[in-house]
Amino acid sequence: MSRTWELLANREPFRSYRTLFNVWRVDLVSPVSGVSGDPTADVSRDTPLAASYWCDGLQRLLCADIEQVKHYAGFAPDADQVAVLANSGMYGGAGYTEEEVATFAGGHPLAAEILPHELGHSIGDLADEYDYYAFPDDGSRYRGPEPAEANISKKNADQLLHPRKKWWYWLGADTPDGGVIDAYEGGYYTQFGIYRPSQNSLMKALRREFNVVSREKMIQSFYATVRPIDAAVPSGAAVAPGGTLAIEVLAVPPGCAAPSTGRDT
Ligand SMILES: [Zn+2]
Numbered sequence: 001m002s003r004t005w006e007l008l009a010n011r012e013p014f015r016s017y018r019t020l021f022n023v024w025r026v027d028l029v030s031p032v033s034g035v036s037g038d039p040t041a042d043v044s045r046d047t048p049l050a051a052s053y054w055c056d057g058l059q060r061l062l063c064a065d066i067e068q069v070k071h072y073a074g075f076a077p078d079a080d081q082v083a084v085l086a087n088s089g090m091y092g093g094a095g096y097t098e099e100e101v102a103t104f105a106g107g108h109p110l111a112a113e114i115l116p117h118e119l120g121h122s123i124g125d126l127a128d129e130y131d132y133y134a135f136p137d138d139g140s141r142y143r144g145p146e147p148a149e150a151n152i153s154k155k156n157a158d159q160l161l162h163p164r165k166k167w168w169y170w171l172g173a174d175t176p177d178g179g180v181i182d183a184y185e186g187g188y189y190t191q192f193g194i195y196r197p198s199q200n201s202l203m204k205a206l207r208r209e210f211n212v213v214s215r216e217k218m219i220q221s222f223y224a225t226v227r228p229i230d231a232a233v234p235s236g237a238a239v240a241p242g243g244t245l246a247i248e249v250l251a252v253p254p255g256c257a258a259p260s261t262g263r264d265t
Contacts, residue, residue: 004085004104007112012176013215013222014116017252020226024076030087035062038090048072051086051103055094058133062092062103069101080225081123083115095121113206120203120210124218127152129196129204131186142194150217151203153195157183160195167197167213176209177201226250 002025009018030047037043037053048068055063064084073082082101086092089107095118096102102118104111120126127149146154153166160168160183170181175198187196187204196204198211210218231248239245 004083004106004112004115008116008119011116012209013218017219017222019252020222020250024079026072026075028072033087035086035088037062038088047087049084049086051084051088053088053090053092059090060092062086062088062094062105064094064101064103066096066099066101070099081119083119085111093118095119097121097125110206116210117202117206120214120218123221124214125149125221126203126214126217127188129187129198129201131189131191133189140191142188142190142192147188147194151197151201151211151214152188153183154193155183156185156195170197170213170216173212175201175211175213176215177211181212 005023008014009021014021028048032045032047034043034045035047035051035053036045037059041054041059049072050065050068051062052064053059053062055061064086069082069084073079080100084101084103085106086103087107088105090105091108091110091114093102093104093114100122102115102122104114104118108114121128125148127147129151142154150166153160155165157171160166161171167181171183173181175181177198177200179199181197183195183197184199185192185195188194197213200208201211201214202208203210203214209215228250229247230250233246234243
């Protein structure tokens with residue numbers, strides 16, 4: 001886990017905002033080794049977090065009993081995000097957007113790479129940008145409503161620009177995962193009728209960077225969780241007319257200003 005955190009802490013945007021994070025580790029002793037669904041769907045193991053592959057019929061989707069996860073996470077003080085490391089070498093993970101929980105296979109060589117992607121889901125409420133695993137009835141064309149996630153849209157670049165939706169203000173900008181921000185068709189498990197901001201970001205493939213759209217959303221989520229003001233004088237009292245309010249803000253490295261808010265999304 002410490003190796004995974006080291007890699008995570010060196011990956012943007014975690015790297016620049018590392019001072020916002022306090023990391024605690026809770027060790028659990030399981031009566032049996034391994035987790036359910038490894039190596040095949042019929043394998044069942046009675047483990048404290050009930051971690052299991054083949055969630056929703058997908059081999060690599062690694063679910064856990066969220067109630068138990070929260071129970072054990074309670075041994076650490078005030079957890080905002082929980083990363084569940086499963087004792088398995090089989091590739092897999094999951095990000096629970098509603099529950100602030102991410103899972104990953106601790107024994108897989110790509111374990112440290114899986115976690116930032118899953119945290120993209122659990123912290124940033126980001127969508128998957130890959131175009132496979134379409135749910136059978138949907139075929140290869142997306143036919144659902146406009147997704148809520150910041151990094152996926154039914155709109156092409158023109159439709160994003162007029163009337164200014166989702167990542168319209170990033171269109172044409174360089175992005176750390178390569179190329180420029182545009183509306184690239186494919187994502188959200190389907191090939192057509194849905195667009196992603198960049199060609200190949202971490203929400204599409206491992207060993208990649210988040211694109212700027214996702215990076216911005218992650219940073220906004222950090223600030224939604226962390227109180228960025230350490231101290232204020234006067235504290236807890238109204239400032240009299242003509243008076244002075246002094247605030248001490250949480251230190252982040254130079255150049256990492258709080259993102260602006262109130263943009264049209
Ligand atoms: Zn994903």
